[in-house]
Amino acid sequence: MSVLSTIGRRLRHPTRRRRRIAVLVVASLAAGSLAACGYMAAKPDPKSLTYWASNQGSSLEFDKRTLQPELDKFEQQTGIKVNVEVVPWSDLLNRLLAAATSGKGPDVVNIGNTWSASLQATNALVAFDEAALERIGGRDRFVPAALAATGAPGKPPTAVPLYSLSYALYYNKQMFADAGITKPPTTWEELVAVGKRLTKDKQWGLAIEGANPTENAHHAFTFGQQYGGEWFDHSGKPTFDTDENVKAIKRYIDLMAVDKIVNPSNAEYAKNESQSDFANRKAAMLLWQAAGSAFQAQGMNPKEYGVAPVPFLEQPPTGGRKVNSMVAGINIAVFRRSKNLDGAMRFVKFMTSDEEQVTLNRTYGSLPSVKAAAADPAFQAPEQKVLAEVLNQTAAPLPQVPAESQFETLVGTVMKDLFALAANNKPVTEANIRSRLRAAEQRMKG
Missing domain, CATH: 3.40.190.10 (Periplasmic binding protein-like II)
Known part of the structure; x- marks a missing residue:
């Protein structure tokens, strides 16, 4: 989570509204209404994606300027245009929960990693089982501490690490x-x-x-x-x-x-x-x-x-x-009702590639979530060395419970x-x- 600052870190959520949304989430799961909302059944749109990015930099405009060249690069490689909206941290969780209950939302989202188990419980996100992880390069690519904050223990994660922090x-x-x-x-x-x-x-x-x-x-x-x-x-x-x-x-x-x-x-x-x-x-x-x-x-x-x-x-x-x-950072996830699931998974692979991990985390001052990128000279400055030491040795994930x-x-x-x-x-x-x-x-x- 921000950065988070992050997540940051960072957030203000109206308690009553959050509780009402949480009740709706539970009710929708009990009634099986997610399937009725058209998850996995929407008309495919292989040429575009909608991406909700979290506010990582000094402003929403800074993030748009940072992300757009990378999104253009992805479009050049795949022919898929990514329409990005940078969402303030004060709004992000409420919007994600609303999208989970309504079935209407983006294809790909950033989430604060502390919310992983809560959003996992909505059943609205794609599960990254071993086959899905292999599509983006495999579990072993990721920093273990970052991967520990991606969902409830014993269940396939419903997100993968994007930006790591401590x-x-x-x-x-x-x-x-x-x-x-x-x-x-x-x-x-x-x-x-x-x-x-x-x-x-x-x-x-x-x-x-x-x-x-x-x-x-x-x-x-x-x-x-x-x-x-x-x-x-x-x-x-x-x-x-x-x-x-x-x-x-x-x-x-x-x-x-x-x-x-x-x-x-x-x-x-x-x-x-x-x-x-x-x-x-x-x-x-x-x-x-x-x-x-x-x-x-x-x-x-x-x-x-x-x-x-x-x-x-x-x-x-x-x-x-x-x-x-705490194990801080931002995860990236895919909504199950995406009209372009294949493209969404390709985008996750792109954003967690070694090259993009170096480019984006260097800009934001965060740490890469994949091992090869973490070894890059860009992350050997005194600040990043301290953050990495804490993350890998003395940080612990917040409770991974709904x-x-x-x-x-x-x-x-x-x-x-x-x-x-x-x-x-x-x-x-x-x-x-x-x-x-x-x-x-x-x-x-x-």
Whole structure:
């Protein structure tokens, strides 16, 4: 997922609307209405494809300019014209769910990889079984960590990785030097101490996206892993209000509420404003997915910032895991009702080819999802080396369960509300967090 920034990372989804759509999805599956909508029975159109691309760059227009030469190249090779629409992250999931229930939508889509199991449950996407994977070069071409976030375990994935990402800690080198700080923090305790030294005048130690539910949920997952928590049990039922999850969320909210290293105005940030604060020297640190290209688009020289792995707890509790990022990234999928299934599969093969993986991921600052491209010199810069190290060694996929997208909205919104309390100097206690998580869990069950 963005980039994601991504997915980014990044997203705002109206909870009630999302729940209504989810109910419609389940109802349509139960009634077998997907077949009635004409999946696999539409009149073939071998000369064109409709592609919904996610917003990966600094603007929708930037993405169109980036993608169009590649789409023209595909048309020259195959005779198939690709009509692209770049969809904002704030709209993408709702539109995908609506297309899944109506049977009316694009041929090929980008999806945030955290939604893979949720969209898989709609039965609206083509399953990439071993035969389908062979059509695009085989399973072994893909980076294992990226392939792990393509659907529920034990089932054929319904998407394949396109752009891979992980979280990193970005820091302003000059601000660190001015404060006498010689290296980036490796623990949360160090980050807080460093953040306090960097918070002065109109400068803050850390910038966050407090009103961005999905960004919040990503951090809830990572902190939860470090505290030994899980958001779903083995059967896929939510386990939101455990002690570990409560402590994890409190640690993150306390960066503003207690540690005071985050500007209270960040409680309203939801559209990459934290990236702008970092790029414009208003904050000394930022936790983000492959943010370098976004900084450079705002005039920040790569020499001005350093990149380090996200910190860990200094003394992790029993059961705590060495995880400092979710497996972030964007997958590409094919709708089953496509009028040009053969062309859609050819397009997926094209977009995941070694050449295109280098071209597109180099532009977006993300990581290739196929092994051969990942070894290209274009991805050996310091930022990409850190992102790849995290992705391959200390990242974990978010729960691959159908309710994952609801988790992002519900838990992310709880955290949004908690940041609002912190911004207004109201206490954020474990009891308060637990009651809100319990209510979110009940809404999911209900």
